[in-house]
Amino acid sequence: xxxxxxxxxxxxxxxxxxxxxxxxxxxxxxxxxxxxxxxxxxxxxxxxxxxxxxxxxxxxxxxxxxxxxxxxxxxxxxxxxxxxxxxxxxxxxxxxxxxxxxxxxxxxxxxxxxxxxxxxxxxxxxxxxxxxxxxxxxxxxxxxxxxxxxxxxxxxxxxxxxxxxxxxxxxxxxxxxxxxxxxxxxxxxxxxxxxxxxxxxxxxxxxxxxxxxxxxxxxxxxxxxxxxxxxxxxxxxxxxxxxxxxxxxxxxxxxxxxxxxxxxxxxxxxxxxxxxxxxxxxxxxxxxxxxxxxxxxxxxxxxxxxxxxxxxxxxxxxxxxxxxxxxxxxxxxxxxxxxxxxxxxxxxxxxxxxxxxxxxxxxxxxxxxxxxxxxxxxxxxxxxxxxxxxxxxxxxxxxxxxxxxxxxxxxxxxxxx
Numbered sequence: 001x002x003x004x005x006x007x008x009x010x011x012x013x014x015x016x017x018x019x020x021x022x023x024x025x026x027x028x029x030x031x032x033x034x035x036x037x038x039x040x041x042x043x044x045x046x047x048x049x050x051x052x053x054x055x056x057x058x059x060x061x062x063x064x065x066x067x068x069x070x071x072x073x074x075x076x077x078x079x080x081x082x083x084x085x086x087x088x089x090x091x092x093x094x095x096x097x098x099x100x101x102x103x104x105x106x107x108x109x110x111x112x113x114x115x116x117x118x119x120x121x122x123x124x125x126x127x128x129x130x131x132x133x134x135x136x137x138x139x140x141x142x143x144x145x146x147x148x149x150x151x152x153x154x155x156x157x158x159x160x161x162x163x164x165x166x167x168x169x170x171x172x173x174x175x176x177x178x179x180x181x182x183x184x185x186x187x188x189x190x191x192x193x194x195x196x197x198x199x200x201x202x203x204x205x206x207x208x209x210x211x212x213x214x215x216x217x218x219x220x221x222x223x224x225x226x227x228x229x230x231x232x233x234x235x236x237x238x239x240x241x242x243x244x245x246x247x248x249x250x251x252x253x254x255x256x257x258x259x260x261x262x263x264x265x266x267x268x269x270x271x272x273x274x275x276x277x278x279x280x281x282x283x284x285x286x287x288x289x290x291x292x293x294x295x296x297x298x299x300x301x302x303x304x305x306x307x308x309x310x311x312x313x314x315x316x317x318x319x320x321x322x323x324x325x326x327x328x329x330x331x332x333x334x335x336x337x338x339x340x341x342x343x344x345x346x347x348x349x350x351x352x353x354x355x356x357x358x359x360x361x362x363x364x365x366x367x368x369x370x371x372x373x374x375x376x377x378x379x380x381x382x383x384x385x386x387x388x389x390x391x392x393x394x395x396x397x398x399x400x401x402x403x404x405x406x407x408x409x410x411x412x413x414x415x416x417x
Contacts, residue, residue, distance in 0.1 A: 001042060002093070002282050005033045006074045008044035010098060010106055010278075013051070014072045015204060021046075021074050021258075023204045024220030025176075025229070027167045027250045030207050031078035034252070040093060040284040045161070046072045047107040047278035048259045055111050055137050057149075059415040062115040062272065063133035067122070068202035071163055071223045071232065075256030076206070079285050082253035087291025088166060088246040092306065093282040095159050095240055095260065097140060108278035112138050112145070112262045114365045115272035116357070120417060122192045125269035125339065126346075126360060132416040136361045138262070138275050145263055145275055145365075149413065150358045152393040152406040156310035157262040158367050160238040161281060162274060163223065165230030165301075166246045167254035172228060176221050196222040228299035232259065234268040236367065241306030247292050247299060257281060265363050266370030269342055273364030310367060312388035316396060318345040319373065321380040331379045334372050338383035341370075345385050352396055353405040357412045366391055 008017055019032045035041055047053070048071045053061050082088055098108040107113055116134040119127045136149040146154045168176065180195040187194055200217035208216055226233040230246055238244070246253070260281075264274035292298060320340025322333035330336050342363055349359035367388060374382035389396055394404040 002040045003042065004044065005035060005041045006043040006077065008046055008074070010101060010104065010109070014046050020204065020206055021072060022076070022206045022256065023069060023072050023202070023223060024217070025168055025223060025231070026173060026205070026216045026220035027169055027254070028212070028216050029076055029167065029205050029254070031076045031252055031254055032206055034078045034080060035285060036080045037286045040282065043074045043077070043257060043281045043283060045074050045258045045260050045279055045281060047276055048072060051106050053107060053113050053115065053135070053276070055105065057410065057413050059133045059135040059413040062135045063118055063415040063417070065117070065121070066202065068199055069204070071259045072204065073163065073223065073256040073258040076167055076254035077256065078252030078254055079287065082248050082287055083251055084169065084249055085290055085292050086248040086253070087288040087295065087297060088248050088253045088255065089286040089288065090164070090244045090246060090255065091284040092238065092240055092242045093284055095161065095279065095281045097262065097277055097279045099280050106278055107276055108260070110140055112140065112275040112277040114138065114270060114275055114361050116270045116360070117272060118417060120191055122271060124271035124273065125267065126342065127192065129343070130357060130360055132414050134357050134361070135413045136365070138365070140262060148410050150361055151409050153362060153366065153391050155263060155366050155391040157275070158236050158239055158264065158309055160236055160261055160264070161257050162234045162259035162261050162268070163232040164238070164244070164255070164257040166248055167250045167256070168221070168229050169249040172249055173219065173221060176227055177219070196224050198222070230301045234264065234274065236261070236264040236266060237305035237309065238303070239306035239308045241308055242303055244301050244303040245288070245291070245297065246301045247297055255285070263365055263367060265366050265368035267338065268364060270360060270364035275365050312367070312390050314389045315369070315386040316389055317384050317386045318348065319382055319384045320344060321382055323380065329379055332375060332381045334375060334381045334383055337381045338370060338385070341383050341385040345387060349396070351403045352394065353408060355412065357414070361412065
């Protein structure tokens, strides 16, 4: 096992650890650890809500989740010699649930969860159809996830970090805040909001204190969206064996990571839509000096995905176009067409006895493939959702005998304001 450079004690809260991480992006958050190019090391990662979500049959914890406190990230980790303009090479050597802890109260200790936020708390990709809070708990055994809340499905995890990235420069941070505030100003009272501005409330900023803490807390960017530094990209193929090339914007690069997922479908469409957990990452780092200029990577990481995806050979694919349910035509709107494809898959799975929310949870957490199948044929874009048929205990393919029925048990926990 590589040396643990960022350790976490599962019995303590994120802010009570020997090394305290952070939950905002800012270049002035001090590095907690330093490594060298060529080093391999292990990082422990806390579940993104720091244990606020429980292994039970209630969705009240998702409804009342401490959203200003996320994501709790391990880092920053400084890489010796990294300078702005370099490319930071990060190899994911291994990633998994909390080591040697296969049972316990924290997600990652033998279990994880998928959630849908209420619309007031940010909703999800299909919040117009699922406006309340929902939660599904998944049990892990031998790399397979099953759930008492969604019967008749099981799938192999594609374990990956939902969030990893480097620290922004002051200029880049100012750009983020300006453009996101301009978007908010177009509809400041929208629910859910169009973006999340800096928020000092619940900010965790590593070792910063006093006036420095107050200044950074007022400026630091929230971790919810992906940006030029990587961040919360939720790419399910960031698995073991992945190599990522991150742009470096500050001295030391200041790499951070967290929000581990046991499994996820393309798009993480339920928002809290992967199977969330805490765990560990084994990483190797190196540098390409001046790599941003050399390879034309002025922003946004490039990566070589790992090759440990589960092998599914049969798929049932659903397509959608950029027309709303009430017949309004949009021009090449791939967001809308993917939404329609997902809704078609949900309609289909209900014919086999699943509730709509159970079907939605499957699409968020199972290793579905989402594709932009057509983006040029005006006025309709075409998006497709590929659902692996082998994850179901029953045969979900169309046949002359009609749809088999899944045997229902416990329903999905729901809560509303």
